[in-house]
Amino acid sequence: MKFIVAIIKPHKLDDVREALAGVGIEGMTASEVKGYGRQKGQTEIYRGAEYQVNFVPKIKIEVAVDDAVVDNVVDAIRHAANTEKIGDGKIFVLDLQSAVRVRTGETGSDAL
Amino acid sequence: MQGADTAWILTSTALVLFMTLPGLALFYAGLVRSQNVLSVLMNCFAIAATVSILWFAVGYSIAFGDGNAWWGGLGKSFLSGVDIDSVSGTIPETLFFMFQMTFAIITPALIVGAYPERIHFSFVIAFSLVWVLIVYAPVVHWVWGGGFLAEMGLLDFAGGVVVHVTAGVSALVLAMMLGPRRGFPGEVQPPHSPGLTMIGAAMLWVGWFGFNAGSALAADAAAGMAMTVTHIAAASGAIAWSVMELIRYRKASLIGAVTGMVAGLATITPASGSVGPVGGLVLGLAGGVVCYMVTQLIKQRFKIDDSLDVFAVHGVGGMLGTMLTAVFVSVVLGGNGLAEGMTIGSQLGVQALGIIIVAVWSGVLTAIIVMVLKMFLTFRVDEETEVQGLDLALHGERGYHNM
Numbered sequence: 001m002k003f004i005v006a007i008i009k010p011h012k013l014d015d016v017r018e019a020l021a022g023v024g025i026e027g028m029t030a031s032e033v034k035g036y037g038r039q040k041g042q043t044e045i046y047r048g049a050e051y052q053v054n055f056v057p058k059i060k061i062e063v064a065v066d067d068a069v070v071d072n073v074v075d076a077i078r079h080a081a082n083t084e085k086i087g088d089g090k091i092f093v094l095d096l097q098s099a100v101r102v103r104t105g106e107t108g109s110d111a112l
Numbered sequence: 113m114q115g116a117d118t119a120w121i122l123t124s125t126a127l128v129l130f131m132t133l134p135g136l137a138l139f140y141a142g143l144v145r146s147q148n149v150l151s152v153l154m155n156c157f158a159i160a161a162t163v164s165i166l167w168f169a170v171g172y173s174i175a176f177g178d179g180n181a182w183w184g185g186l187g188k189s190f191l192s193g194v195d196i197d198s199v200s201g202t203i204p205e206t207l208f209f210m211f212q213m214t215f216a217i218i219t220p221a222l223i224v225g226a227y228p229e230r231i232h233f234s235f236v237i238a239f240s241l242v243w244v245l246i247v248y249a250p251v252v253h254w255v256w257g258g259g260f261l262a263e264m265g266l267l268d269f270a271g272g273v274v275v276h277v278t279a280g281v282s283a284l285v286l287a288m289m290l291g292p293r294r295g296f297p298g299e300v301q302p303p304h305s306p307g308l309t310m311i312g313a314a315m316l317w318v319g320w321f322g323f324n325a326g327s328a329l330a331a332d333a334a335a336g337m338a339m340t341v342t343h344i345a346a347a348s349g350a351i352a353w354s355v356m357e358l359i360r361y362r363k364a365s366l367i368g369a370v371t372g373m374v375a376g377l378a379t380i381t382p383a384s385g386s387v388g389p390v391g392g393l394v395l396g397l398a399g400g401v402v403c404y405m406v407t408q409l410i411k412q413r414f415k416i417d418d419s420l421d422v423f424a425v426h427g428v429g430g431m432l433g434t435m436l437t438a439v440f441v442s443v444v445l446g447g448n449g450l451a452e453g454m455t456i457g458s459q460l461g462v463q464a465l466g467i468i469i470v471a472v473w474s475g476v477l478t479a480i481i482v483m484v485l486k487m488f489l490t491f492r493v494d495e496e497t498e499v500q501g502l503d504l505a506l507h508g509e510r511g512y513h514n515m
Contacts (some may be wrong), residue, residue: 044302046143046367047421048360048408051302 001096001109002070006061007035007089008081013059019080020063023072027112028063039087058089064096066109114202120331121203121211127322128214132221133160135319138312139374140225143367143420146304147501148229149511155224155233159240160217166241167213174245175212175252181260184253201329211326212252219275220244225420226283229293230498232490233506239485243282247477251278251470265451266466267437267459269338270327272382272430273470280427281471282478284410284418289482290491292417294498300417306367313370317346320377324384338384341392342377348393349376352400368404371425375403378429383437388446395436399429431467438463 008016013030020028034055041054065073074091082088101111137156141149163171170189177184188194191209198205220240227236254261255274268274293300303309324342328335353372354364379399380392387395407424410416418424438459441447450459482491497505504510 045361045363046303046306046365047371048357048404049297049411052299053302 001099001112002065002067003094003096004061004063004065004070004073004077005092005094006063006077006081007033007058007091008061008077009083009088010057010059012081012083013061015080016061016077019076020073023069023076025063025065025069025073028061030062031060033058033060035089037087056087064099064112066112113199113204114330116331117202117329118204118207120335121207121326121329124322124326125207125211125214127319128211128218128326129160131316131319131323132156132214132218135312135315136218136221136224138308139316139370140228140309140312140420142305142307142309142312143225143303144228145301145501146512147503147510149304149308149503150507150509151233151502152224152228154507155228155236156221158233158237159221159224162237162241163217163220163244164213166244167209167216171216171244171249172209172212174249175216176208176257179253179257181258181263182253183250183259184257203329208329211329215271215275215323216244216248216252219248219271219279222275222279222422222426223283223286225422226287226418227290228419229502230492231290232493233502235485235489235491238489239286239481242481242485243478246481247282247474248274248278251473254470255466261466261469264466265454265459265462267386267441267463268382268434268466269385269437270324270381272378272434272437273466276378276381276426276430277434277467277470278474280423280425280430281474283422284416284427285475285478286482287416287418287423289479292415293419294495296417297411297415303367306365310366310370313373317373317377320346320381324381327385334385337388340389341384341387341395342380344389344392345376345380345396345399346373347376348396349373349379349400349403352376352397353404356401356404371407371421372400372404375399375425375429378426379403379433379436382430382434383440386437386441386448388440388448390446391436391440394440395433398436399432402432403429431471434463434467435460 035058036055041052041056044051044053077091099111100107137153141152144152173186173188174184177188179185194205200208220243251274253259255266255268320342321339325335325339328338350369350373354369357368358364376396376399379395383395403425406428407421410418410424439456441450442456443449
């Protein structure tokens with residue numbers, strides 16, 4: 001099993017969710033995060049004073065998948081989240097040791 | 113006593129209290145970091161409560177007691193001698209006392225904008241009380257209580273000098289003595305909720321009808337005209353500031369528009385009993401443009417962290433309006449006309465002298481009050497508290513709960 005963490009632009013969340021549903025992924029976790037990368041921050045102006053905001057809003061999606069579908073999932077996220085502009089985010093793939101479904105106690109792939 | 117006058121001033125009193133609670137409190141609260149939102153709201157609320165009692169105890173007496181040219185004395189302490197039948201002009205004296213109390217509340221509350229996010233709460237309360245007592249109340253007496261500035265012929269209908277110059281200059285001095293927020297000017301965080309600021313500003317606009325039109329102390333033609341010029345100045349101030357931003361940044365911000373509105377209102381305040389609608393338009397536009405430029409100057413050039421621009425908006429607006437009153441009071445320009453024997457030139461001299469005297473009084477006494485109170489109280493919070501935010505450290509609460 002793999003654990004996939006994707007950092008994407010906020011307005012791409014729905015596209016990514018649909019794309020994941022399209023490759024058979026039934027559950028995921030999304031959270032609002034702030035990131036700093038090559039996109040750098042943005043400048044906001046209030047009453048003529050410029051404020052440098054270094055961390056920009058991003059969405060972090062976490063999804064656990066079977067080894068067999070990892071490539072499909074990563075592709076789906078990459079295509080759905082892509083705007084071909086700087087700041088589109090990153091996808092990380094980690095090894096996942098175990099998974100347990102809280103309600104039934106099922107483990108491993110059955111729990112996903 | 114006159115029923116119509118009484119009814120209008122009852123209404124105005126409620127409107128002016130509404131300017132502070134919650135108008136000004138929200139206006140300021142939106143401009144700070146989310147970790148300090150409650151401390152700013154609490155500053156305004158606590159000032160309202162404590163100054164009310166102080167005004168009842170001695171403030172009103174110092175401002176409106178019989179006294180002499182310099183102060184009203186202590187004869188009306190705790191409303192001594194004022195009962196249900198006492199009359200002030202055509203309204204009950206209790207009502208006049210209440211109306212003036214709402215001014216005494218909002219004036220120190222304006223200064224909250226100079227020191228948020230780093231000052232200690234107990235210092236805010238101590239400073240505000242002493243300041244109302246020895247800076248504000250005497251100036252009220254000089255201008256509105258029959259004191260020496262009234263004798264001189266200073267035109268200040270609703271408080272350009274009494275409210276905005278005193279608060280603005282004191283704010284500047286206090287901000288300099290306190291020092292800037294951590295990271296100022298480059299790395300302070302932007303306003304956390306411009307929406308709250310707009311809501312508060314909108315309440316200020318409405319409340320200002322009570323402030324200016326109520327200052328007629330009657331339900332009469334002067335009140336009608338005061339309301340008219342007040343509204344025109346608010347609108348034109350907002351437009352002026354927005355146009356300045358559009359020219360410079362190609363974007364008109366919400367915070368800019370509402371700040372311009374406040375600038376226009378501060379500018380029209382001293383003039384609202386003297387000028388006509390065209391005067392209101394010119395003063396509003398002038399307030400928007402000049403206050404916009406001074407805001408840049410104070411923060412960018414002089415690096416003074418008068419955090420929410422109290423001096424640049426209120427102090428400068430009040431001064432500008434007080435000077436322009438001398439011009440636009442002229443009948444030729446649609447005003448009510450100068451007093452007998454006065455020319456625009458001589459009236460300008462009186463206005464300038466009034467501003468200088470009150471500015472020096474406010475600045476010097478503020479410095480002295482701060483120096484003395486610093487010996488007994490924590491002036492500024494420590495670095496850790498400032499980073500963490502004052503809400504949790506000083507008040508034990510958080511404005512926003514995320515899980």
